[in-house]
Amino acid sequence: MTADQHDADRRLSRRHLLLGGAAAGIGAAASVGIAAAVTAKAEQPATTEPALTGSESIDFHGPHQAGIETPPQAQVTFVALDLLDSVDAAGLRRMMQILTGDAARLTQGRSALADSEPELAMVPARLTVTFGFGPGLVARTTGTAPSWLRPLPAFTIDRLEEAWNGGDLLLQIAADDPVTVAHATRMLLKDTRSFASVRWTQSGFRRPPGSEKPGTTMRNLFGQVDGTVNLVPGTDDFENLVWGKAANPGWLLGGTGLVLRRIEMNLDTWDELDRGGRESSLGRTLAVGAPLTGVNETDEPDFDATTTLGFPVIPEYSHIRRARSDDPNQRIFRRGYNYDGAPAGTAISNSGLLFACFQTDVDAQFVPIQKRLDELDLLNQWTTPIGSAVFAIPPGCGPDGYIGDTLF
Numbered sequence: 159m160t161a162d163q164h165d166a167d168r169r170l171s172r173r174h175l176l177l178g179g180a181a182a183g184i185g186a187a188a189s190v191g192i193a194a195a196v197t198a199k200a201e202q203p204a205t206t207e208p209a210l211t212g213s214e215s216i217d218f219h220g221p222h223q224a225g226i227e228t229p230p231q232a233q234v235t236f237v238a239l240d241l242l243d244s245v246d247a248a249g250l251r252r253m254m255q256i257l258t259g260d261a262a263r264l265t266q267g268r269s270a271l272a273d274s275e276p277e278l279a280m281v282p283a284r285l286t287v288t289f290g291f292g293p294g295l296v297a298r299t300t301g302t303a304p305s306w307l308r309p310l311p312a313f314t315i316d317r318l319e320e321a322w323n324g325g326d327l328l329l330q331i332a333a334d335d336p337v338t339v340a341h342a343t344r345m346l347l348k349d350t351r352s353f354a355s356v357r358w359t360q361s362g363f364r365r366p367p368g369s370e371k372p373g374t375t376m377r378n379l380f381g382q383v384d385g386t387v388n389l390v391p392g393t394d395d396f397e398n399l400v401w402g403k404a405a406n407p408g409w410l411l412g413g414t415g416l417v418l419r420r421i422e423m424n425l426d427t428w429d430e431l432d433r434g435g436r437e438s439s440l441g442r443t444l445a446v447g448a449p450l451t452g453v454n455e456t457d458e459p460d461f462d463a464t465t466t467l468g469f470p471v472i473p474e475y476s477h478i479r480r481a482r483s484d485d486p487n488q489r490i491f492r493r494g495y496n497y498d499g500a501p502a503g504t505a506i507s508n509s510g511l512l513f514a515c516f517q518t519d520v521d522a523q524f525v526p527i528q529k530r531l532d533e534l535d536l537l538n539q540w541t542t543p544i545g546s547a548v549f550a551i552p553p554g555c556g557p558d559g560y561i562g563d564t565l566f
Contacts, residue, residue: 211367212281212335218262220554221412222401223561225288225330226493226516227391230376232366233339234332234495236418236512237347238325238547239354240294247299251566253353254289257329258560260349261287261342270345283335285342289561290328290416290549301565302407306415306520307550313532315543322420322545325357330416330514334367360420360545362495362512375447375455379423379496379509380540382440383447386455387481389491400491402518409564412553415520417490418512420497420545425507428540439536441476449478475536481527488526490515510541520548 216224245253260270265285269276296303309324329346333339339361347356364376378384389396400414428436433444441459442449449459450472461479463471472479483489492515499508517523531538552562 212283212338213267214284215266215282216284216286218265218287218554219557223288223413223551223554224265225286225332226400226414226491226551227396228284228286228332229372230364230493230495231284231286231332232334232364233336234330234362234512235339235343236360236362236514237329237331237343238292238357238359239327239329239350240357241298241326241354242352245298245353247566249353250295250298250562253350254562254566255560256349257289257346258555260345261289261561262557264342264345270349272348273345275341278337278341279345281335281338283333283338285331285333285338287342287346288328288330288332288551290330290551291562291565292324292326292328292547292549294326296550296565299565301409304404304406304410304415304519304550306522307548310417310520310528310546310548311525313528313543315532315538315541316546317542317544318546319544322358322360322547324547325549327354328416328418328547328549358545360418360497360512362497364495376494376496378494378511379425379498379507380428380436381444382436383442383444383455384511385492385494386442386447389489395486395489396491399487399489399518399523400516404519404522406518410550410552411564414516414518414551416514416516416549416551417520417524418514418545418547418549419543420510421513422510422542422544423507424540424542425509426505431540438473439476439539441472441478473536475534477531477535477537480530480533480535483526483530485526488523490517490523490527510544516551 216228218224241250263270264279265282265287267280267282269279273279291307293303293307296307327350329343331339331342331346333342343359375383375386389399401412403411406413431439437443437450447455448457451460451463452458459472459478459482461470461472461482465471492513494514495512497510497512501508515524553564555561555563
């Protein structure tokens, strides 16, 4: 080997060594980088998926129909139907068997029998379907109607429109998802088209779950806390005043009575009233719904308290005072919803309240309250009842029965 070849080999070996070391260094750095990335990823908190509540379902079967004691859902549609002249007791039985079967399936996230869009049924979102019978339906059976199952007495504040009154059969369809309500409504109306025609439809809303703490009293579109003094499901009062026997016929045992009033709220003129005037007409603060003599929503109002000038702190004409009774039996269970329609002309609102209340005896419980409000309630200046209907809510049923089987 010549001296030149020896020098060349030395340079080549040194070059290989340097290149090899560099490559090893790069590989080691890459390994460190990968390990660091894996470690960093492991240290990052796992991304949490948002909680989904659409799969929650409410039992359909039971001694009472769902949709009454059930904590109110965000959306509701009330549909009243008129029976076709050809429908007799046997036809009613078939109709209720079909409706019950599909309602039971839909509330559990299963499609109706003739469901052409079954995917829309997969999110029950606490869907409930509650059925009510009007006087016309009961008259086509051999059953006896309760004495209160008839139109309410005439009140001076009423400006009732036939478009929102009465009905033979009521469907109350409620859920936390408007798509669920719309789909269930369509499926159930498909079941009734051989037996009845739609008389009216009324839809309402509340704030959805998650927007407020559970148990928060709803607000109406006047901004008022609406429904503070209410019967509590599971208590003796609720059992007696909602599910109680009263003088009702045997087929209604386990059922109750429903009054549904469509109350138009004049928000345009309400806007002209200052905050003090609004609170005086109601007898409660707007901020938290406390009585004018209290601090918290649930404080008991002091109707004897007076101002320094000797005037009642809670005025005689206030809604809270007129709605109260010394008779503990004159109480109802409220389950109302707001409604909002398209304004016309120069108006900026077409809104109101779907006032729904349940009681075992409409004449003994609801009517006396409404009479006092009719006589003297300052809120009447901004509210007008434009629709009214009364229904008997039959008891629930078991898996082998159907709603109304106690009547038929």
